[in-house]
Each structure stands twice: as C-alpha cells, then as structure tokens.
Amino acid sequence: MEKRLKIALFLAIAINFFFTLHLTPLFNLDEGAFSEATREMLKNHDFITTYLNGALRFDKPILIYWFQALSVTIFGLNEFALRLPSALAATFWAFGIYWFAKKIFDEKIGVLSAFFMVTALQIGLIAKAAIADALLNMFIAFSMFSLYLYIQNQNKKYLYFTFAFIGFGFLTKGPVAVLIPLATFFIYSLIKKDFKFFLKTTFDLKGIVLFLIIALPWYIAEYTAQGDKFIKGFFLKHNIDRFETSLEKHKGSLFYYIPVILIGMLPWTSLLLKYLTKLKNYLKEQNDFFLFGSIWFFFVFIFFSLSGTKLPHYVIYGYTPVFIFMGVAFKELKSEFLYSLPLILFVLALLILPSFALNLTKNKEAVIAIKTIMPLFNIWYYISLGAVLILSLLKLGKENKTIILGFSMVFILNYVGWIYAHARAIPVKQAAIFAKKHNIKNVYLETNLPSFSVYFDKITPRKKAKKGEVALIKSKNTKGYKVLFKKGLVALGVKE
Known part of the structure; x- marks a missing residue:
C-alpha cells in the first residue's frame, strides 16, 4: 500500500503543482502585483527595490522576486515561469513533511502526511500561485523541523539549519518567519520548565551570525537605497500596522479562521476533527512532537485570529504539523462514509450552487461574474462532479478511498478554478x-x-x-x- 501511496503522491505533485501551472491567467490582486513587480525588476535591472506600476512596493522582501526573475529569464514572461518558484517550494515542502514525519513516526505516516498536504484545497491554491506564501511556508516548516530535532538531540547542525531557514524566511516575508519559531519554542520551553535552554539556544552567537549573513545584506541595501521610506513602508505599515489594524479592508471576526480551516483542509476535514477530538490523548503520548506541533498550530491560529488584518492564507503557516497529525489519526478512522462526508457535502454544494447563485446576491459585480461563467456550468460540469460524488460514496477501503479523495480534490480545484478565471x-x-x-x-x-x-x-x-x-x-x-x-x-x- 505504501508503494501505491508513494506513486499517488508523486502524481498528485506533478498534476496539482506543475501540469496545471499555465491553466489560468494570473489572478488579481496578489498574483498580478507580484508578477508585475518582477517584470519591472527585470525591465529596470534593479534587483534591490521592487516597484508596482512605477510606484515603490514595500509589501514583501526580495527573495520571491529574485526566484521569479530567474525563472522568467529562463522560461520567458508567462504564467508557468512566474508560478514555477511556488510549485518548486511546495514540492520541497511536501518532501520535507514526508522526511520529517518518517523520521519521528514511520514511513506510512510520512507518505500520508505529504499526500494530505499536496491534495488539500488551500495548499493547491498557494502551491501554484505567483506569490510568496509557498516559499515562506517551506522555510517555516524546515526551520521548525530543524528546531524540534535540535531540541531532541542537541546536534548543532540542526540548530544552524534552524537559523539559516529562519534567515531565508525573513528574506521572503519578514518578521513572521522569526515570530512563529520563536513563539512556539518559548511556549514549549515554559511548559517544559526549561527556560535556560530556550535562552541558550535563541542567543547562540554562531546561529545569529548565520541568520544575519543570510538576511541582513538585502535589508541594508534597501535601506541605503530608500531610507526611512523602507522602514515606514515595510516594517511599520506592512507588519506592525497589519497586525494592529485592518489593511486594505481585509478584516474579519475573531472566528474568521474557523470556516477557513474547515474548508481549506478539504477533503481531509474529518481527519482534522479527529486530531482535535483526540488532542488530549495525543498530548499524553511519549512523542514530544504532539506538544511542539500543537503549540505551533494553535499559536498561529490564535495570533492571526487576534490580528487586525485577516487573510485566508495566514493560517496556513500553522498547517504543517496538522498534516502530520492527520497521518497519525488516519489509523483511528472507522467510518469510510464520515471520512468522505466533507468532500461529499462540498461536491453537493458545487452541484446545487449554479441553480441558486443569482438569487444569493444583489451585488452588481457578483451578478456579472455569475452570468459570465454560467454557460460553463454545462452537462460536463454535472457529469464530472457527479462522478466524483459517486466515487466518494463507494466503499473502497480506507487506503483506496484516500487516493480517490485526494485526486478528486485536485480535479475539483483545477476545474472550478478554470471556470472562475473566466469572470475576471x-x-x-x-x-x-x-x-x-x-x-x-x-x-x-x-x-x-x-x-x-x-x-x-x-x-x-x-x-x-x-x-x-x-x-x-x-x-x-x-x-x-x-x-x-x-x-x-x-x-x-x-x-x-
């Protein structure tokens, strides 16, 4: 079974991350903004400061733009080239999950965890989006894996890997790459009553120097080029203000991320709920990653729930340990129907929605969008989703059902995404x-x-x-x- 799962994992990566990179044009706002900033970088031959339509852009640090620029230089200015760095980062992220889960649990949990990650709805979206998030999530995951392994065996190489990955994360999206490992480790150390070890690890001189060697040169170069405008634009507006206030009307209630997670984890929502209901038991296990990973997930969830600016992809920073816990929870699943139920409900909603969509809104833009894509809800739409529904209802065995659910989600994501692209x-x-x-x-x-x-x-x-x-x-x-x-x-x- 593990061999079949491995084949399924490689196929899912190939189809979901790579073969569909060019399926739709760039989506706005984020993909368009990152891609245009990269285009202007190459046009201006300025690889320090980013611009968007001629105006300074301080939203994110430089690393994703460098990778996109390299890809565009090789493959030309097109969707494939602009999205390729994200697809590669997501692939390494998936293999990192497999390697780590295999190391601390076993081979099957490693393969399952990676497969759950690759085929989850929200991951499928960011893995082929021309934005910084797949790259950042890869570095956060790698830094946390390295940190946990260092905590367990005190091997210095893992400590220096931690500082290095945090440095690259800081070069990708700034302070959040430092915040998540630091806060998780701090809370973990308090619970373990080993604050001295926390201080010794955090202030390791060689590690700090390594972090600075990786992250600092561009920040110095950008400050030299733009001065206080960079400090105000990046650190104050796009980091501190983003937490304290709602930027660009991206706001939501304290419970904003609950539906985001339940939908974003599709088709694996049943496994998420299984992990949450068994959390108390897992925390009693000898494997300390249950504690470390749970702190990681819940810190991200709570921190961004309290943030003034809320965007769906912020909570993904805490998803990595959950995919691993899903791999553990898989063996405890008893009902195939309950396992499939979240996808069944999702497909039913997609089948019913076209008939009622125009009655659900009076927003003029939404009405235009619905009317534009309505012809695409044709017989093939209903046949293909109907087939997915039938497969989801069949009793096939847990392992076979896992493969069916995963590829069904890949199909739905790309098919519905292609339809949605016709609106704008x-x-x-x-x-x-x-x-x-x-x-x-x-x-x-x-x-x-x-x-x-x-x-x-x-x-x-x-x-x-x-x-x-x-x-x-x-x-x-x-x-x-x-x-x-x-x-x-x-x-x-x-x-x-």
Whole structure:
C-alpha cells in the first residue's frame, strides 16, 4: 500500500503543482502585483527595490522576486515561469513533511502526511500561485523541523539549519518567519520548565551570525537605497500596522479562521476533527512532537485570529504539523462514509450552487461574474462532479478511498478554478492582448488589476483617465467611456 501511496503522491505533485501551472491567467490582486513587480525588476535591472506600476512596493522582501526573475529569464514572461518558484517550494515542502514525519513516526505516516498536504484545497491554491506564501511556508516548516530535532538531540547542525531557514524566511516575508519559531519554542520551553535552554539556544552567537549573513545584506541595501521610506513602508505599515489594524479592508471576526480551516483542509476535514477530538490523548503520548506541533498550530491560529488584518492564507503557516497529525489519526478512522462526508457535502454544494447563485446576491459585480461563467456550468460540469460524488460514496477501503479523495480534490480545484478565471482573470489578459494588438500606447488602471500590466508588458499607472485617454475599468462602470473591449468584469474604454 505504501508503494501505491508513494506513486499517488508523486502524481498528485506533478498534476496539482506543475501540469496545471499555465491553466489560468494570473489572478488579481496578489498574483498580478507580484508578477508585475518582477517584470519591472527585470525591465529596470534593479534587483534591490521592487516597484508596482512605477510606484515603490514595500509589501514583501526580495527573495520571491529574485526566484521569479530567474525563472522568467529562463522560461520567458508567462504564467508557468512566474508560478514555477511556488510549485518548486511546495514540492520541497511536501518532501520535507514526508522526511520529517518518517523520521519521528514511520514511513506510512510520512507518505500520508505529504499526500494530505499536496491534495488539500488551500495548499493547491498557494502551491501554484505567483506569490510568496509557498516559499515562506517551506522555510517555516524546515526551520521548525530543524528546531524540534535540535531540541531532541542537541546536534548543532540542526540548530544552524534552524537559523539559516529562519534567515531565508525573513528574506521572503519578514518578521513572521522569526515570530512563529520563536513563539512556539518559548511556549514549549515554559511548559517544559526549561527556560535556560530556550535562552541558550535563541542567543547562540554562531546561529545569529548565520541568520544575519543570510538576511541582513538585502535589508541594508534597501535601506541605503530608500531610507526611512523602507522602514515606514515595510516594517511599520506592512507588519506592525497589519497586525494592529485592518489593511486594505481585509478584516474579519475573531472566528474568521474557523470556516477557513474547515474548508481549506478539504477533503481531509474529518481527519482534522479527529486530531482535535483526540488532542488530549495525543498530548499524553511519549512523542514530544504532539506538544511542539500543537503549540505551533494553535499559536498561529490564535495570533492571526487576534490580528487586525485577516487573510485566508495566514493560517496556513500553522498547517504543517496538522498534516502530520492527520497521518497519525488516519489509523483511528472507522467510518469510510464520515471520512468522505466533507468532500461529499462540498461536491453537493458545487452541484446545487449554479441553480441558486443569482438569487444569493444583489451585488452588481457578483451578478456579472455569475452570468459570465454560467454557460460553463454545462452537462460536463454535472457529469464530472457527479462522478466524483459517486466515487466518494463507494466503499473502497480506507487506503483506496484516500487516493480517490485526494485526486478528486485536485480535479475539483483545477476545474472550478478554470471556470472562475473566466469572470475576471481571462478577460483581463484578453483586454491587455487587445490593447497590444491595437497599438494602444498608454492605458490607465481605474480598477486595481495589476496583471493587466504583465500582459500589456508596460506600466499602467493607477489614475483616473482624462478625456481621450484609455483606461481599464469595471464593466459595470462604462458610462462616460467609448467602450473598446468588454468581457466579464472588465472593459477597456476611451474617456469621453
């Protein structure tokens, strides 16, 4: 069975992370912003400071842009090249989970844990998104694995691996790469009543020097280039303010991440609930990773629940140990039906939703989006999802059912994602191609869709168009424009 699971794992990685990289155009806002910043980096030959449509961009540190720039240099400016660094990072992350879970538990738990990670809904989204999160999660996972192994055997190589991975994480997304290992280790040390070991480990001089050698040069270079603007833009606005206030209207209640986790872990939500219900028993086990990993997950969950700015992918920073605990909980599953139930309910919702979607909202943009993609909810949509539903209901044995559930999720994610792309991602790309084909020299963005700039291969500033100027606008806001192109949620128009 382990051999079949290994084959399934490799196939899932190949299909979910790589073969579908080019399936849809770039999504906005994040993919478009990262990709356009990378395009401008290559255009400007400036590999220190990032810009978005000509304006300084301090949202994230530099590492993901360097990797994207390298990929684009090799493969050209396209979706595959821009998303490839994330796919590779997610692959290494999956293999890291396999290696670590195998080391502290056994081979089967290692393969299962990695398979659960690769086929989970939220991971499938970030693993092929041209953003920094797959790379950051890889470094967080590797730093935490190394830290745990150092705690267990005091082998210095694991300590230095920890500092190195934290350094690369800091170069990927900043302080969060330090916060999660530090806070987890601090709480763990308090529970274990070994605070002296915490201090000795945290302030290891060689480790700190290694961290600084990796992370500091770019920060110094960026501060030298941009001065206080960098401090205010990156550290204050995009880190401290992001926790204290709701940036860019990304807010939510204290319970925001509960539905995010339940849906994001599909189709493995039953295993998540099994872990949570058995948590008290697991913490009594001799294997100390149950304590360490649980602190890791719950710290991330609580910290970001208290944060002013809430985005679905923040909680993924704590998912890695949960995938491993799912691998452990798998042997305790008794009911195949309950195992499959979360996916069954999800598929039923997808089958029913098209019939009622227009009745669920009065938002004009949502109505346009639904009407745009409605023709794609055709007979093949219902046949394919119906087949997934039937397979989910069949009694096949736990191991076979695991493979079926995993690949069903991979199929659903990519198929439904392709349908969703027709509302905005595809029209934005088509609008940019239209503008290039008709030799339109300048376009202004009146709606924040930076992927247009990537496909237009030119800066498109955010500003209101003046009379005679061309702008990318929302298709619902065409009054006062001579429309040149209109599809889905976007339009190109000349200001009258």
